[in-house]
Amino acid sequence: MPTSTTPTSPTKPEPTPSAPRSQNELWMEKAKAHLLQNYKQQPIVLVRGKGSRVWDADGREYLDLLGGIATCALGHCHPEVVAAVKAQVDTLWHVSNVFYSEPQIELAAQLTALSGLPRAFFCNSGAEANEALLKLARKVMKDRGTPERFEIITFENSFHGRTLATVTATGQPKYQKGFEPLPAGFVHVPYGDLEAVRKAVGPSTAAILVEPIQGEGGVRVAPQGFLKALRELCDEHGLLLLVDEVQTGMGRTGKLFGFQHEGIQPDGISLAKSLGNGLPIGAMLCSEAAGKSLPSGTHGSTFGGNLVTAAAANVVVRYVRDPQMLREIQEKGEHFIARARELQARLPTLIKDVRGRGLLLGIELQQEAAPVIARCREQGLLVNTAGEKTVRFAPAYTVTREELEEGLRILERVLTPV
Numbered sequence: 001m002p003t004s005t006t007p008t009s010p011t012k013p014e015p016t017p018s019a020p021r022s023q024n025e026l027w028m029e030k031a032k033a034h035l036l037q038n039y040k041q042q043p044i045v046l047v048r049g050k051g052s053r054v055w056d057a058d059g060r061e062y063l064d065l066l067g068g069i070a071t072c073a074l075g076h077c078h079p080e081v082v083a084a085v086k087a088q089v090d091t092l093w094h095v096s097n098v099f100y101s102e103p104q105i106e107l108a109a110q111l112t113a114l115s116g117l118p119r120a121f122f123c124n125s126g127a128e129a130n131e132a133l134l135k136l137a138r139k140v141m142k143d144r145g146t147p148e149r150f151e152i153i154t155f156e157n158s159f160h161g162r163t164l165a166t167v168t169a170t171g172q173p174k175y176q177k178g179f180e181p182l183p184a185g186f187v188h189v190p191y192g193d194l195e196a197v198r199k200a201v202g203p204s205t206a207a208i209l210v211e212p213i214q215g216e217g218g219v220r221v222a223p224q225g226f227l228k229a230l231r232e233l234c235d236e237h238g239l240l241l242l243v244d245e246v247q248t249g250m251g252r253t254g255k256l257f258g259f260q261h262e263g264i265q266p267d268g269i270s271l272a273k274s275l276g277n278g279l280p281i282g283a284m285l286c287s288e289a290a291g292k293s294l295p296s297g298t299h300g301s302t303f304g305g306n307l308v309t310a311a312a313a314n315v316v317v318r319y320v321r322d323p324q325m326l327r328e329i330q331e332k333g334e335h336f337i338a339r340a341r342e343l344q345a346r347l348p349t350l351i352k353d354v355r356g357r358g359l360l361l362g363i364e365l366q367q368e369a370a371p372v373i374a375r376c377r378e379q380g381l382l383v384n385t386a387g388e389k390t391v392r393f394a395p396a397y398t399v400t401r402e403e404l405e406e407g408l409r410i411l412e413r414v415l416t417p418v
């Protein structure tokens with residue numbers, strides 16, 4: 001991990017004598033020449049981080065309230081995560097799932113106990129965790145002798161990933177455009193509309209896949225009781241209830257898992273993002289009965305649950321299972337929402353809504369969020385969009401109230417007309 005603001009790569013770009021440029025510019029020029037241009041990246045190159053602060057290649061400091069998109073749960077370079085990763089790297093990195101490994105077994109034991117879902121499968125990302133859920137649903141129905149049940153009901157405005165199956169599960173046509181023909185078997189209904197779900201259930205339905213909060217879709221919290229009603233509907237029709245906890249899991253909403261706000265037990269959940277504090281690890285957890293449908297040979301991943309990522313995740317789990325940590329996440333979120341609503345009261349023509357739970361927070365503007373986010377960055381605050389008009393905050397759980405207020409002050413400065 002970089003420890004200075006100076007890039008150390010042997011292929012560090014050299015400034016041409018005629019045009020002295022910043023390190024950020026030099027790196028970005030190289031990026032534009034070689035990277036697939038599939039992201040709308042902010043024009044800075046980040047080289048170092050500590051807690052909720054990061055520094056760019058020119059040494060400029062930023063307050064990071066995005067946290068690697070809801071990922072660096074304990075902050076950048078948390079000393080215990082660093083120590084666990086270093087110790088693991090010094091010991092053994094990777095053996096594949098041909099063999100057992102201690103950090104992965106320990107992680108599975110922790111996550112299954114905490115979620116009430118006794119079977120764990122590890123992968124490397126949120127999309128893969130959801131892919132495992134989708135395959136699980138189809139296979140369970142085949143094994144039950146109802147192969148005609150293959151359809152998954154998901155929600156408009158949802159986000160489940162970028163693989164062909166998960167982008168089809170995603171209820172946003174803009175992500176699907178150009179990749180047709182899409183895989184069969186997905187039905188989208190309005191989020192929070194129980195009647196619409198009820199109508200969509202038919203003889204082909206296998207499962208319902210739902211986010212407790214639509215993160216990418218604009219930080220939209222499911223109406224109270226929605227997940228519980230979905231659970232009842234699934235029980236009534238013999239369907240699987242699958243909860244996408246990629247963004248909401250691992251304490252993000254102030255409970256370990258988003259579904260726990262409704263006291264229900266899903267048949268399967270997906271995890272990623274905060275699980276590895278920024279290292280790439282995902283997980284699919286499921287019930288004993290469902291898990292029997294993915295026996296040896298039916299699914300797998302070479303890197304999934306790798307020793308280093310699992311070692312990092314074990315530290316995250318140790319922190320977020322602490323009720324005090326969960327209370328703090330909840331209280332910091334409430335503090336942010338109260339302050340953001342005060343800001344909304346001062347700027348009612350600029351701010352439309354303040355939403356979220358725990359440290360997954362959104363401020364919906366009356367205008368496009370992208371230009372505001374660019375100005376925030378220029379003022380030293382890193383956030384991003386969720387949907388077209390919402391500014392998303394998904395900071396580390398270790399963020400302070402002062403840092404949250406600092407972020408809101410920067411946003412106010414950026415929004416306030418001169």
Ligand SMILES: Cc1ncc(COP(=O)(O)O)c(C=O)c1O
Nearest residue numbers: 125126127159160161215246247
């Ligand atoms: C709810 C949800 N599911 C799935 C994904 C996909 O995760 P990944 O980008 O790790 O594949 C995301 C990513 O933003 C997400 O927010």
